[in-house]
Amino acid sequence: NAGVTQTPKFRVLKTGQSMTLLCAQDMNHEYMYWYRQDPGMGLRLIHYSVGEGTTAKGEVPDGYNVSRLKKQNFLLGLESAAPSQTSVYFCASGRGIGETQYFGPGTRLLVL
Amino acid sequence: QKEVEQDPGPLSVPEGAIVSLNCTYSNSAFQYFMWYRQYSRKGPELLMYTYSSGNKEDGRFTAQVDKSSKYISLFIRDSQPSDSATYLCAMRNNAGGTSYGKLTFGQGTILTVHP
Numbered sequence: 522n523a524g525v526t527q528t529p530k531f532r533v534l535k536t537g538q539s540m541t542l543l544c545a546q547d548m549n550h551e552y553m554y555w556y557r558q559d560p561g562m563g564l565r566l567i568h569y570s571v572g573e574g575t576t577a578k579g580e581v582p583d584g585y586n587v588s589r590l591k592k593q594n595f596l597l598g599l600e601s602a603a604p605s606q607t608s609v610y611f612c613a614s615g616r617g618i619g620e621t622q623y624f625g626p627g628t629r630l631l632v633l
Numbered sequence: 634q635k636e637v638e639q640d641p642g643p644l645s646v647p648e649g650a651i652v653s654l655n656c657t658y659s660n661s662a663f664q665y666f667m668w669y670r671q672y673s674r675k676g677p678e679l680l681m682y683t684y685s686s687g688n689k690e691d692g693r694f695t696a697q698v699d700k701s702s703k704y705i706s707l708f709i710r711d712s713q714p715s716d717s718a719t720y721l722c723a724m725r726n727n728a729g730g731t732s733y734g735k736l737t738f739g740q741g742t743i744l745t746v747h748p
Contacts (some may be wrong), residue, residue, distance in 0.1 A: 525676070561641065563721065563738040564677070579735070611676050619665065619725060622736065624676030 523547055525625035527612050533631045534602045542597040542628050544612030552615045553595040554579075554622060555587060557608040564611065570595055571618070602632045636660050639722055639739030648748050652709040656722035656739045659703065663724040663737075666698050668707045671719045671741065680720075681707065712746045719743050 525546045534540055544553065555567040566579030570589040584606060586598045595614075599606060609629050613622040639656045646652055654668075665684055669677035681696040683689045683705075689696045695708040705724075709716055722739040 561740055563637070563639070563740040564723075564736075565738075566735060569735075613676075618735075619727070621679050621682070624678065626676050627674070 525612055525614055525623050527610075527625040527628050529628060530626070531629045531631075533633065534599075535633055536603060538602050539598070539600050540602065540630075541599075542610055542612075542630075544595045544597070544614075544625060545593055546595075546612075546614040546623070547593065548614060548623065549592070550614035550616055550623075551592070552617060552620070552622075553589065554613040554615075555585070555595065555597045556611045556613065557581065557606075558611060558627075559608050567597065567610075602630075604632045606630065607632045634659060635740075636737050637722065637724060637739045639742055641740050641742060643743040643745060645745045645747065646712055648712060648714060648746055650712050650746070652707075652712050652716070652744060652746075654707040654709075654720050654722075654742050654744070656705050656724075657703055658705075658724055658737075660724075660726065660737070661700075661703070662726035664727045665725045666696070666705050667723040667736070668694075668696055669721040669723060669738075671721060673718070677721055714746050714748055717745045 528543045554569040556564040568587040573592040612625040615622045637658045668681040670680045671677040686700045693710045697706040719741040721741040723736045
């Protein structure tokens with residue numbers, strides 16, 4: 522039982538490049554979340570999903586897109602990376618809204 | 634003004650000390666309060682979960698909520714070097730609308746317990 526996994530662990534991008542971050546969970550959770558963590562800002566919600574095929578905007582959605590084609594996977598896309606998107610990205614999953622959220626190990630992204 | 638304020642520290646204490654970590658908040662709709670622990674280069678993990686006002690104890694950890702003052706605390710007794718981590722408070726409300734159930738995090742407090 523791996524819990525929540527994220528790939529890649531670390532990535533360097535140039536401004537304007539695109540990439541996709543993958544989150545996978547094996548706990549059969551309905552809800553999945555993408556957060557970014559920046560110094561002095563805590564964790565901020567980017568997008569979330571309440572089930573396969575659904576997505577919704579969080580607190581800081583601009584510049585990101587997401588997809589939830591399969592229940593166990595939640596993808597976060599950056600179409601045109603900007604230096605302001607340099608951050609550590611965490612994925613989380615939970616059984617339902619308000620239930621405990623289980624976090625992945627994070628992806629460190631550096632945009633030059 | 635942020636909805637949740639948390640002193641980022643860093644906080645350095647000797648082994649065995651009692652540690653007090655705190656958060657204040659402005660949204661009176663928050664009813665559920667959590668503390669997450671995050672080790673370096675790892676994801677946060679849930680440590681304590683409380684509902685409304687009162688205390689909750691789990692081993693060396695005690696979570697305290699004072700809704701009248703909009704203030705929550707986490708106490709760690711007999712602190713150990715293995716407690717060295719970043720501690721994040723998180724809160725959510727139980728109201729309807731787009732904010733239902735979403736967590737709002739504090740900035741996190743970096744704690745170091747030295748032998």
